[in-house]
Amino acid sequence: MAVETGDAAFVVFDQVQKSYDGETLVVKDLNLAIGKGEFLTMLGPSGSGKTTCLMMLAGFETATHGEILLDGRPINNIPPHRRGIGMVFQSYALFPHMTVGENLSFPLEVRGLERTLRETKVKRALEMVQMGAFAGRRPAQLSGGQQQRIALARALVFEPDLVLMDEPLGALDKQLREHMQYEIKHLHENLGITVVYVTHDQSEALTMSDRVAVFNDGVIQQLASPQDLYERPENSFVAQFIGENNKLPAKILSRVGNDVTVELPDGSTGRANAVSCGGVGSATLLSIRPERIVVDPMDDTNATDATVRELIYLGDHIRCRLSVHGSEDFIVKVPNSSRKHLLTVGQRTRVGWAAEDARALGTQ
Numbered sequence: 001m002a003v004e005t006g007d008a009a010f011v012v013f014d015q016v017q018k019s020y021d022g023e024t025l026v027v028k029d030l031n032l033a034i035g036k037g038e039f040l041t042m043l044g045p046s047g048s049g050k051t052t053c054l055m056m057l058a059g060f061e062t063a064t065h066g067e068i069l070l071d072g073r074p075i076n077n078i079p080p081h082r083r084g085i086g087m088v089f090q091s092y093a094l095f096p097h098m099t100v101g102e103n104l105s106f107p108l109e110v111r112g113l114e115r116t117l118r119e120t121k122v123k124r125a126l127e128m129v130q131m132g133a134f135a136g137r138r139p140a141q142l143s144g145g146q147q148q149r150i151a152l153a154r155a156l157v158f159e160p161d162l163v164l165m166d167e168p169l170g171a172l173d174k175q176l177r178e179h180m181q182y183e184i185k186h187l188h189e190n191l192g193i194t195v196v197y198v199t200h201d202q203s204e205a206l207t208m209s210d211r212v213a214v215f216n217d218g219v220i221q222q223l224a225s226p227q228d229l230y231e232r233p234e235n236s237f238v239a240q241f242i243g244e245n246n247k248l249p250a251k252i253l254s255r256v257g258n259d260v261t262v263e264l265p266d267g268s269t270g271r272a273n274a275v276s277c278g279g280v281g282s283a284t285l286l287s288i289r290p291e292r293i294v295v296d297p298m299d300d301t302n303a304t305d306a307t308v309r310e311l312i313y314l315g316d317h318i319r320c321r322l323s324v325h326g327s328e329d330f331i332v333k334v335p336n337s338s339r340k341h342l343l344t345v346g347q348r349t350r351v352g353w354a355a356e357d358a359r360a361l362g363t364q
Contacts, residue, residue: 008033008035009033010035010037010038010071010161011032011068011070011194013033013053014066015067016030016031016065017064017065018049018053018056018064018218025218026049026218027053027218028049028219030066030218032213034196035194036071038194039185039195039197040196040210040211041197041199041205041209042213043198043201043202043205043215043241044200044214044216044241046200049215049218049219050213051198053198053215054166054198057070057085058080059075060080070085071161084160084161086156086158086160086164087155087164087165088148088151088165088166089151089167090168090169090171092139094147094150094151099136100126100139100142101135101136104122104126104154105119105122105157106154108121108157125154126153128153129153129183129187131149144176145172145176145179148172149183151168152187161194163194164197165198167200168184170199182207184208185207206229206230206243209225209226210225211225212226214238216241230289234275235276236285236287236361236362239287239359243289244289246287246288246330246331247286247287247327249265249286250262250284250285251281251284252279252281252284253269258273258274259271259274260274260360264325265325265326266325268303270355271355272355272358273358273360274360275287276360277361278362286358287360288357288358288359289357290331290333291333292354293333293351293353295343297350300350301355302358304324304350305349306324306330306348306349307322307346307347308322308344308346308347309323311344316336317335317336322351
């Protein structure tokens with residue numbers, strides 16, 4: 001789901017800035033439009049500004065400059081409890097002295113709903129997260145995964161149009177975390193609500209999102225679908241942050257449209273997609289995903305020498321760490337179904353790739 005203009009957007013950040021000390025901006029001129037019913041993830045390392053953006057949308061932080069709109073209405077001066085936004089935290093934030101049912105009923109009581117309607121809504125919300133039999137328990141009697149389901153149900157119980165999630169699965173173990181990713185994704189699809197999700201886990205963002213905004217240093221580096229982010233990163237930061245990525249230094253020899261011919265350090269030449277590189281004669285970095293690299297390629301057009309440094313058996317594939325042009329961390333993933341290349345540590349070989357799988361990016 002793509003949002004082209006603010007007119008079609010449900011949530012809008014319009015030139016939003018945030019500074020805590022009056023000097024350093026942690027969010028810099030943010031312009032972002034989120035569509036109604038969209039699942040948008042704010043992804044980035046610690047300190048990139050993603051959580052600050054979420055807190056400003058929730059009303060727990062105030063924008064230093066710019067305006068935030070919800071369904072066309074400016075909300076900068078509206079307190080959090082009047083924004084009608086559901087919120088899910090990593091810490092669950094459940095009231096320990098209340099039962100599960102009372103925790104879910106609380107936001108409905110605050111909104112003045114009568115008891116029968118509250119009970120109906122609580123029951124429906126618990127059934128959504130498959131926790132219908134737990135209404136009488138207290139949070140301390142639940143596992144971490146069960147508590148997170150209750151926290152999610154509490155955010156949905158008053159049927160908000162917008163739900164914000166701040167690292168909600170961060171405290172769960174890997175298997176449960178992956179299971180909850182699919183549960184949240186399916187809930188979003190079934191309910192049609194708008195979700196803004198914050199995480200530093202790129203696989204989580206790729207799994208769940210309609211679009212992902214990749215943050216770094218208070219700026220969105222790229223806003224795109226998960227597939228576009230992975231297949232077509234626009235700069236070196238995104239290429240490195242989303243999935244694994246190999247970088248090869250090169251020099252641009254010629255360019256025709258978006259196709260460049262480059263020279264590798266060993267003097268060999270190859271072709272790549274021009275993305276954010278300079279002109280002829282300038283240095284660049286080729287970005288190539290590990291699974292797109294072939295060992296001992298039949299076509300030597302885009303190929304270079306390599307030495308095997310480490311082999312790690314990972315079940316479905318062999319992770320090969322190679323030495324290539326001075327880098328000791330050039331990674332190739334060889335499918336375990338392939339018996340063609342039985343590599344050994346110390347072996348010299350060649351690695352190659354298709355021109356369309358190499359992207360010429362900036363040198364940073």
